[in-house]
Amino acid sequence: MRRSAAPSQLQGKHLKKPKFIPPGRSNLSSNEEITKLNPDIELFEVAANDTLLQSQTNPRTCSLNLLSAEESGGEINHGDNYKEKYCFEAPAMATLDLHHTVHSSPKEITVSKGQRVEPDSIVKYFNVIWRKASKKKHKKWEGDAVLIVKGKSFTLKDLEGKDIGRGTGYKFKDLEKIEEGQTMMFAGKEIEVMDIISPDDFSSGKCFQLGGENPAISSSSQAANRCFLNPLKSVRKPTSKENTQSIFQNCKPRHDPYLPNSLVMLRPDNNHQRMFNKNCFPVVDVVIDPHLVYHLRAHQKEGIIFLYECVMGMRINSRCGAILADEMGLGKTLQCISLIWTLQCQGPYGGKPVIKKTLIVTPGSLVNNWRKEFQKWLGSERIKIFTVDQDHKVEEFIKSPFYSVLIISYEMLLRSLDQIKNIKFDLLICDEGHRLKNSTIKTTTALISLSCEKRIILTGTPVQNDLQEFFALIDFVNPGILGSLSSYRKIYEEPIIISRQPSASEEEKELGERRAAELTCLTGLFFLRRTQEVINKYLPPKIENVVFCRPGALQIELYRKLLNSQSVRFCLEGLLENSPHLICIGALKKLCNHPCLLFNSVKEKECSSTWDENEEKSLYEGLINVFPADYNPLLFTEKESGKLQVLTELLAVIHELRPTQKVVLVSNYTQTLNILQEVCKRHGYTYTRLDGQTPISQRQQIVDVFNSKYSSDFIFLLSSKAGGVGLNLIGGSHLILYDIDWNPATDIQAMSRVWRDGQKHPVHIYRLLTTGTIEEKIYQRQISKQGLSGAVVDLTRTSEHMQFSVEELKNLFTLHESSHCITHDLLNCDCTGEQDHTGDSLEKFPVSRNCQLGPHHQKFNSLKPLSMSQLKQWQHFSGDHLNLTDPFLKRIRENVSFFFQNITNQTTAP
Ligand SMILES: Nc1ncnc2c1ncn2[C@@H]1O[C@H](COP(=O)(O)OP(=O)(O)OP(=O)(O)O)[C@@H](O)[C@H]1O
Numbered sequence: 062m063r064r065s066a067a068p069s070q071l072q073g074k075h076l077k078k079p080k081f082i083p084p085g086r087s088n089l090s091s092n093e094e095i096t097k098l099n100p101d102i103e104l105f106e107v108a109a110n111d112t113l114l115q116s117q118t119n120p121r122t123c124s125l126n127l128l129s130a131e132e133s134g135g136e137i138n139h140g141d142n143y144k145e146k147y148c149f150e151a152p153a154m155a156t157l158d159l160h161h162t163v164h165s166s167p168k169e170i171t172v173s174k175g176q177r178v179e180p181d182s183i184v185k186y187f188n189v190i191w192r193k194a195s196k197k198k199h200k201k202w203e204g205d206a207v208l209i210v211k212g213k214s215f216t217l218k219d220l221e222g223k224d225i226g227r228g229t230g231y232k233f234k235d236l237e238k239i240e241e242g243q244t245m246m247f248a249g250k251e252i253e254v255m256d257i258i259s260p261d262d263f264s265s266g267k268c269f270q271l272g273g274e275n276p277a278i279s280s281s282s283q284a285a286n287r288c289f290l291n292p293l294k295s296v297r298k299p300t301s302k303e304n305t306q307s308i309f310q311n312c313k314p315r316h317d318p319y320l321p322n323s324l325v326m327l328r329p330d331n332n333h334q335r336m337f338n339k340n341c342f343p344v345v346d347v348v349i350d351p352h353l354v355y356h357l358r359a360h361q362k363e364g365i366i367f368l369y370e371c372v373m374g375m376r377i378n379s380r381c382g383a384i385l386a387d388e389m390g391l392g393k394t395l396q397c398i399s400l401i402w403t404l405q406c407q408g409p410y411g412g413k414p415v416i417k418k419t420l421i422v423t424p425g426s427l428v429n430n431w432r433k434e435f436q437k438w439l440g441s442e443r444i445k446i447f448t449v450d451q452d453h454k455v456e457e458f459i460k461s462p463f464y465s466v467l468i469i470s471y472e473m474l475l476r477s478l479d480q481i482k483n484i485k486f487d488l489l490i491c492d493e494g495h496r497l498k499n500s501t502i503k504t505t506t507a508l509i510s511l512s513c514e515k516r517i518i519l520t521g522t523p524v525q526n527d528l529q530e531f532f533a534l535i536d537f538v539n540p541g542i543l544g545s546l547s548s549y550r551k552i553y554e555e556p557i558i559i560s561r562q563p564s565a566s567e568e569e570k571e572l573g574e575r576r577a578a579e580l581t582c583l584t585g586l587f588f589l590r591r592t593q594e595v596i597n598k599y600l601p602p603k604i605e606n607v608v609f610c611r612p613g614a615l616q617i618e619l620y621r622k623l624l625n626s627q628s629v630r631f632c633l634e635g636l637l638e639n640s641p642h643l644i645c646i647g648a649l650k651k652l653c654n655h656p657c658l659l660f661n662s663v664k665e666k667e668c669s670s671t672w673d674e675n676e677e678k679s680l681y682e683g684l685i686n687v688f689p690a691d692y693n694p695l696l697f698t699e700k701e702s703g704k705l706q707v708l709t710e711l712l713a714v715i716h717e718l719r720p721t722q723k724v725v726l727v728s729n730y731t732q733t734l735n736i737l738q739e740v741c742k743r744h745g746y747t748y749t750r751l752d753g754q755t756p757i758s759q760r761q762q763i764v765d766v767f768n769s770k771y772s773s774d775f776i777f778l779l780s781s782k783a784g785g786v787g788l789n790l791i792g793g794s795h796l797i798l799y800d801i802d803w804n805p806a807t808d809i810q811a812m813s814r815v816w817r818d819g820q821k822h823p824v825h826i827y828r829l830l831t832t833g834t835i836e837e838k839i840y841q842r843q844i845s846k847q848g849l850s851g852a853v854v855d856l857t858r859t860s861e862h863m864q865f866s867v868e869e870l871k872n873l874f875t876l877h878e879s880s881h882c883i884t885h886d887l888l889n890c891d892c893t894g895e896q897d898h899t900g901d902s903l904e905k906f907p908v909s910r911n912c913q914l915g916p917h918h919q920k921f922n923s924l925k926p927l928s929m930s931q932l933k934q935w936q937h938f939s940g941d942h943l944n945l946t947d948p949f950l951k952r953i954r955e956n957v958s959f960f961f962q963n964i965t966n967q968t969t970a971p
């Protein structure tokens with residue numbers, strides 16, 4: 062019988078087509094590495110071959126035949142169903158067929174029939190090879206597989222984790238005896254046992270990766286085929302003209318590694334040198350420019366070391382990708398600039414630079430921010446930056462030899478892809494790279510098509526919450542490292558998700574946790590996330606306030622009217638076709654911002670030809686009569702909206718008490734920003750504005766002017782969704798969130814614009830909510846468990862994707878007129894709001910964000926949405942409280958029913 066074709070059976074195969082190598086063992090040659098990583102592997106290869114030879118002569122192996130449960134009437138299940146996958150119940154009746162044999166007369170394993178129940182808890186795992194049962198002379202092994210034997214049942218999985226055979230009702234004593242080298246029939250397949258898998262290797266999922274083909278090669282990802290091999294191949298080779306003298310000179314470190322405070326990169330080990338220093342240049346220390354080191358924070362130094370080791374292929378053999386997922390404001394830009402500057406001037410082998418050209422892709426609004434940061438940290442002489450815009454095309458970059466860094470927006474990249482593909486970039490940085498979480502979108506495929514192997518994703522948004530999106534990012538930076546998407550799903554995602562379900566068995570929970578831990582470990586070598594805490598000590602105090610504003614009389618009347626409308630009634634009766642609840646929610650939110658917005662909507666709809674008979678009309682019915690007969694929305698008053706009234710008082714007190722300080726005023730809606738702008742005009746406040754309509758080319762200039770100490774602008778009107786991401790608005794030290802978004806991430810993004818490195822003043826954050834209304838409910842949803850479930854911390858989530866039960870809608874569509882603060886009522890706090898109060902008796906709970914990677918990724922994270930229990934820790938008091946010490950709150954108290962306040966980095970009172 063010819064033995065061939067099963068991937069693991071080919072002699073020396075691992076040399077040609079290496080098996081998957083988990084990260085972290087880069088210091089070994091690929092062969093050494095495989096052996097060291099998994100001592101079983103080489104044994105496995107040898108044993109496999111021995112076994113094969115043996116099995117041709119050894120009667121022990123040839124006489125075995127396990128009868129297919131399919132043939133025997135036993136239960137076979139090839140299905141993919143999650144639940145069934147983990148079921149191993151024996152069928153009540155199974156057939157016994159002692160005489161069924163295959164041509165090579167392997168021993169039959171019989172299916173038990175009404176026998177005593179054998180222990181079901183013993184589980185064993187085997188590496189096997191398999192082929193279809195056939196009487197042909199020359200049979201081909203189809204592939205490697207994992208055999209799981211549990212009591213009287215078995216499951217056969219391919220190396221992508223997919224079930225390829227399953228049966229129950231075998232004789233326990235036969236299954237129990239399975240050993241290495243044995244051949245048998247299972248589920249219409251002939252299998253040969255190669256070796257035993259330890260329970261640990263199974264539960265961690267290692268057996269799938271290590272037994273399989275090199276996922277980097279077999280990955281479905283397009284980039285996998287161009288899998289990176291030489292992290293230093295861009296190093297300029299010495300030309301014949303280069304004399305020994307110049308090489309010698311280059312061989313000195315660029316900066317003195319022995320100076321105190323010098324930041325020196327890890328020296329490549331012998332294996333790295335063997336692989337990448339073929340010319341045997343002397344190894345030279347790579348030292349970060351002291352000019353930069355002087356400014357670097359401790360976490361930034363660590364981050365640079367991390368990035369350096371990743372892109373140099375020092376952490377994982379032949380892998381040069383990294384994800385830097387530090388929380389917002391930790392200075393990811395500076396870390397990358399330091400890396401670029403270092404690699405562009407230095408390298409470990411003979412001091413030769415590692416890279417020549419870098420491509421930075423970033424959202425349009427941040428292109429100029431990158432330029433500014435380069436300028437800020439390196440000046441304009443050291444490094445030549447080219448930013449692409451309408452007037453500066455990629456061609457210019459191509460023609461000029463001076464530029465080494467190209468900064469381009471994602472949109473422009475798509476437009477100029479053909480030219481960009483022709484440029485040889487040695488390093489690719491994707492800022493706000495969580496947008497690459499979908500591997501099928503154009504931007505991702507465009508970036509994958511670039512041949513650059515050193516890839517860095519920067520993101521401040523947690524990306525581990527959604528395992529598929531996480532895969533896409535990982536696969537982008539290190540193509541194929543997690544295998545194909547389908548095997549990843551089987552090996553990691555499915556067990557992890559199953560284990561998180563309330564109905565999960567202990568076994569499922571354990572497996573899920575192990576796989577999650579393994580995945581964390583696997584990706585941890587090139588994934589780095591630090592939280593805000595590392596930078597808190599460099600920042601001024603932050604005083605956060607949640608301010609509950611009493612609604613105005615007109616608002617209450619309109620609110621009641623809306624809640625009594627037919628549309629709302631329909632929603633509460635569960636008639637949710639065409640999503641009328643979203644229209645109702647939208648109307649209530651507008652009303653909370655200002656009644657004139659609702660007035661405009663009603664008027665607009667009246668004039669519109671697409672006036673929807675069923676929903677909006679019935680929602681707005683009779684509403685106009687609630688407004689005064691001569692109501693003119695252009696002449697709106699501040700008193701008509703509780704929040705606007707509080708805002709006006711707040712602006713006045715800031716202006717009065719801190720005349721040199723500035724305010725960032727944020728709304729999610731352009732129409733609301735128009736109202737706020739009008740308020741600025743009325744009160745003579747100077748302002749600037751950035752929203753979706755602001756041309757990208759002007760955005761950085763607007764930001765710069767506002768941040769400048771010479772600017773006279775008092776207020777920065779910001780549309781958070783349009784331009785919040787990545788902006789530095791440290792010129793402002795007061796930030797007011799005028800309205801609330803369903804997604805806490807949008808609000809967190811906005812709040813992070815001012816409390817960041819470089820901020821000189823204590824930062825005051827005010828979140829305005831209308832008491833007793835839908836705004837409080839949205840806030841509660843943000844901070845309650847329900848709001849945090851799933852990947853909520855994702856800026857792309859909008860209310861259209863939100864699901865509401867009728868019960869939830871009932872709650873949303875209730876106005877609590879008599880409460881000072883329904884959020885406080887919900888906290889079960891025993892205070893009356895008469896005095897400063899914090900729920901000190903409560904234990905401090907860590908924030909619980911639902912992270913699919915489990916506890917290993919659930920570090921405390923200050924930029925995570927607040928939880929209910931944390932809110933209870935905040936100081937809180939009713940608006941009637943007389944002894945407020947905060948001068949700002951004191952002045953706005955009149956229209957405020959309740960406050961929550963929290964101070965971070967407290968040095969002195971606000
Ligand atoms: N070591 C430092 N000393 C002083 N200022 C710094 C330092 N590092 C960074 N900064 C400043 O901190 C601000 C935030 O940095 P940066 O924009 O790089 O943050 P980020 O991590 O990219 O955040 P985001 O996720 O919001 O984009 C910038 O103004 C930057 O110049």
Ligand SMILES: [Mg+2]
Pocket residue numbers: 393394492787
């Ligand atoms: Mg950034």
